[in-house]
Amino acid sequence: MADRSASYADAVAAVARAEGNLDLVADELFRVARALEGSDELRMTLSDRQIPAARRQQIVEDLLGGHASDTTTAMVSMIVAAGRSSDLAGIAQEAVEINARDRGRSVAEVRSAVALTDDQAERLAAALSAATGHQVDVKVVVDPSIMGGVVATIGDEVIDGSVRHRLSQLRDTF
Amino acid sequence: MSKRLWAAAAVVVAAVALSASAASAAGETVGSCIFDELGEAQFEGIEGDGFTAVKNLKTAYKADVEGAEDLKKDFEKDLEGCLEAPNPIIPEVTEIIWGGAAFIVLLALMKWKLFPVVKNLMEQRTQRIQDAIDDADRQRAEAAEVKANYEAELADAKAEAARIVDEAREQAGAVRADLQARAEADIAEMRERAAADVEASKRQAIADLQSEVSDIALGAAEAVLGRSLEDPEMQRQLVDDYIASVGAGQD
Structure with a gap:
């Protein structure tokens, strides 16, 4: 589980570095994870595999659109579509730590x-x-x-x- | 046996015959006796002897001579002595002869015919009695043996009964001791359990009381804190205190 979260975090960090906004993406991802942690209904909805992935991605985009960067929105959408929304908190934590390590x-x-x-x-x-x-x-x-x-x-x-x-x-x- | 019987019969016949001969020699018939008394009669104060003396006594008596009457009475007694009965024991010689002969014939007949039958009957009776005696002895021996066996069995039964009673007494004693030991053990266990229960209840009551007290105290503290924490200044102060303690290297 931790290895998988670390892999996803590495992927997110790589994309964010490429976009040049790792610091922002890590911070937004952390906030999204905290928001998801505070809402059982949202967490259950995004984890429900009975709901089509496109529908779950649409929910993410509706929630984050205009409130987070495109990179963050895309990364969260990708994680939810992959059915890893329950690992979002761990991925965000790993991403934040990667960002911190990058800056010593x-x-x-x-x-x-x-x-x-x-x-x-x-x-x-x-x-x-x-x-x-x-x-x-x-x-x-x-x-x-x-x-x-x-x-x-x-x-x-x-x-x-x-x-x-x-x-x-x-x-x-x- | 037979010889001795015949000899005894002969001796009896001879003795009777001899005594009968002696009695016959004495001439003791009633007539001769009276005749002799009359012929030899003599009376004091009366003249003559024999029949004359008797005739003169009669005359004197009729004449009412003194003492004649007494003499007459004495003479009459003498004559009455001749009228006494013959010897009832010693029979006449002829009777003895005929009786002895008949006795011998009868004895011979009895010896020939009756004695064997009587002897046979006696022997049979003797044999029956002997058999009865033997049977009685055998039965007595058997009874003695049965009695001995019975007494032996009775002794064995008494010994067995005594042994059973002893065993029952021992078993009863063992059971009583076992029950007593169990009862004492149960009582001790119940006492220990009761003491442990009392101690556990006491500890539980103390713990419950402490928990109750702590809950009340914590509840009161939380109530006070809850009201205080609603104050944003208090929350800010708590954060500042935390920052200060971390900065000072304290928790």
């Missing part, structure tokens, strides 16, 4: 209960870069389930400062 940076998936301001995102990227010792790109995911605070995942390392985590620790102490 790491990717931190940051989950927050509320959207971060640009200032907060910049300060957080700086703090994570200082903590890990190399440059970090921050990809923010709004996740109300963590209640408050931030959870940052860089590779295998997780820095959990969420209210949910604090409550869990409090529950464990009882």
Whole structure:
């Protein structure tokens, strides 16, 4: 599964490099994956093989048309037509990391209960870069389930400062 | 046997004949006795002897002479002595002869005809009695043997009964001991189980209480936090605190 996602990510990255917009495509692909993660109905619709591939591609184009680059729309459409919409999150993650590696940076998936301001995102990227010792790109995911605070995942390392985590620790102490 | 019988019969006949001969020699008939008494009669105070003395006594008696009456009574007693019965034991000689001859003939006939039959009957009776005795002895021996066997069987039965009773008593004791041991083991197990149940219930109650307390406390904390987290400033502050802690190298 991971190898297949990596292969698709390599393909997406290759196309994006060719188009000269890997950074944009990776970011848009990451956002699309997060949007798909937050909508069960959309995820089930795009994964339903009973629906013709052309119809599913049409849905993708309708949703992304005008909101994402043509390359991103084409890549998502291709992945959905191939029946790999369930791997879209992994492919996007791989694409983001490929993009970061190309620029000598790491990717931190940051989950927050509320959207971060640009200032907060910049300060957080700086703090994570200082903590890990190399440059970090921050990809923010709004996740109300963590209640408050931030959870940052860089590779295998997780820095959990969420209210949910604090409550869990409090529950464990009882 | 036969010879001794014949000799005994001859001795009996001879003895009877001899005694009869002696009695006959004494001439003791009633007439001769009276005749002798009359011929030899003499009375004190009465003259004459024999028939004369008797005639004179009669005269004196009629004359009512003193003492005549007593003399007359004494003489009458003497005469009455002649009228006494003949010897009932010793018969007449002829009778003895004829009786002895008849006895011998009868004895011979009996010896010839009756004795063999009687002897045969006696022997048969003797044999029957002997057989009965033998049979009785045999039956007694058999009865003794049966009795001995019965007594032996009775002794064996008593011993077997005693053994069965002993075994039953031992088995009953073993069963009682086993049941008692099981009951004690069950009681101990039930006590241990009850103690374990009580301990588990206590631990569970404490855990439930702690969980309940923690749930209440966490619920209260979450309620307070929930209201606080609705404040955008609080959310911003939490993010800033996180950035600051990451920047300081802390979690």
